[in-house]
Amino acid sequence: MPLGESGGEGTATVSEVRTWSSGDYTRVAIYLSHWVGWHKLELAPEGDRPRRLALDLRPAQLDGKAVERAVAGDQVDRVRAAQNGPNTVRVVLDLPGDDKVQLFTLDDPPRLIVDVGTHAAIHQAIAGATRAAEPAPAPGPGPAAPAGKAGPSAGEGELGPIRRIVVDAGHGGHDPGAIGPTRVREKDVTLAIARRLARKLEAEGFQVVLTRRDDRFLALEERTALANTARGDLFVSVHANAHPRRVRAGVETYFLNVADDRYAARLAARENGLDAEDGPSEVARILSDLDAKASADSSRRLAQLVQREVCAGVRSRVGDVKDLGVKSALFYVLLGARMPAVLVETGFISNRAEERRLGSARYQDEVASGITRAVTQFARGDARVAAAR
Ligand SMILES: [Zn+2]
Structure with a gap:
């Protein structure tokens, strides 16, 4: 205007x-x-x-x-x-x-x-994580490193520059998020999963910052401001999905991008607290100016790991789950995060069977374990690259 x-x-x-x-x-x-x-x-x-x-x-x-x-x-x-x-x-x-x-x-x-x-340090971490995702360069013509005299190498157990994980429980306070057919509320599910996730990540040696620890409202800009001022290395936002068609089910993981299909646009609108008609064009214009693009490759890779590990864990220990894949959308909660950032839709609360799952400790725990494995793998990939430099 x-x-x-x-x-x-x-x-x-x-x-x-x-x-x-x-x-x-x-x-x-x-x-x-x-x-x-x-x-x-x-x-x-x-x-x-x-x-x-x-x-x-x-x-x-x-x-x-x-x-x-x-x-x-x-x-x-x-x-x-x-x-x-x-x-x-x-x-x-x-x-x-x-x-x-x-x-x-x-x-x-x-x-x-x-x-x-x-954040210079974080940009280095992002660059490292991005390189880890690329194929190793072919050996150059230079002298080969003498066998047995390689520098100290990072073992499988080392975490590297990814140390501090910001865990964001979606919604809260006067914003319940989506509500299931038997009144299970998204804000309670996300908080329960986030707390479990925090404990598991800490057990793996990560520092964890929770954007909220109880049932309170946090504006979207507060969540990323918290992540940025805490100098988080990764940002994981936990949500539960909803759809007017109650047969819709499954897990999907998002990284930030301009909404590129109608479904993603509608979902982004709901998570952003907007009507679907409020187009993201204004934000899309501004987005091109943001650092978010610099970490898009790392975010995509983290999203792929999270999606794979959550689905695999649920399948082996809870039951079948539909893998809806990795997608990109314009989530405002990820906008302005200066670190690789993903949003996990951990199931459809609008689907009766998945609502029951989302409310159960067993499912919440399995989702948290899957995300923890993904973060650990992401961080280890980064450690190997850091050691090789
Ligand atoms: Zn949500």
């Missing part, structure tokens, strides 16, 4: 500005009552004023007094939000360094998300 327009809804209220930060990453979120036109200005340093990013929103009013807040971390010194003329709210970020800035929007409630900074 062009600056000055409101789609007929009039002046928007800018209700809140939130920030999250760690040593090398800061996220700023600006919350609005409804969408109005906005634009971004980059202001060069002048005098003792650093480089600044200004976001103008019009027609808009700030809810309450102007905000000026110091921000922890090195990327953003401070954030200010103030009325700049009768109809314009200006939000300014002071950027002392030359960190990369990325901007995207989320709906319901409307908010602008600004990510500043990069």
Whole structure:
């Protein structure tokens, strides 16, 4: 929407500005009552004023007094939000360094998300994991390494640079997710699986960050902000599927991409809390600007491992399950995650038999075991590459 327009809804209220930060990453979120036109200005340093990013929103009013807040971390010194003329709210970020800035929007409630900074270490980990997925290069013409004098090699048991896993239990609080025919709620299933998954990953030597440990609501941007500020190496979001046709059943694993078929678009709409008609075109446009693409290959590989291990485990110890494969879709919860990220649909809660399974400790445990094996295999592949460098 062009600056000055409101789609007929009039002046928007800018209700809140939130920030999250760690040593090398800061996220700023600006919350609005409804969408109005906005634009971004980059202001060069002048005098003792650093480089600044200004976001103008019009027609808009700030809810309450102007905000000026110091921000922890090195990327953003401070954030200010103030009325700049009768109809314009200006939000300014002071950027002392030359960190990369990325901007995207989320709906319901409307908010602008600004990510500043990069994780060099994580990008290396992603690069390593990506290389591990490629065939080994043919031996070059250089001198062969003397037998028996190879450097220290990573054994099968070493985990390498993938150490910290962010486990995201979908939905929570006032958002129950999908609800099954006998009222099993997705938010309870995802939390139960996430807790089991956390215990199993810790037993394998990983550090685990749970985005939620109890029945609480977390906005999508909080989930990835948590993952990014915790410097997670992998992000695994746990969900349960639903479909109006109750015969639909099976397990599928997603990695982030622009929705590319109607079913994926509808599913993404549901998980994103949108109507299916709300096209992802705006986000798709912004997506092309995000780091998500850099880790798409690693995310795809992790998704393939998760899908394979979950289906194999369920088949051998619970019963048959339909393998719906690995797919890509535009999941907002994965958008802005600066690490390989996947979303597992662990079964159809809308299907009576699978609803019963999803509510059972045995099935939850088997799914958690499958994801744990997948993460461990992914991490070991990465360790071998790290040792070979
Ligand atoms: Zn869900």
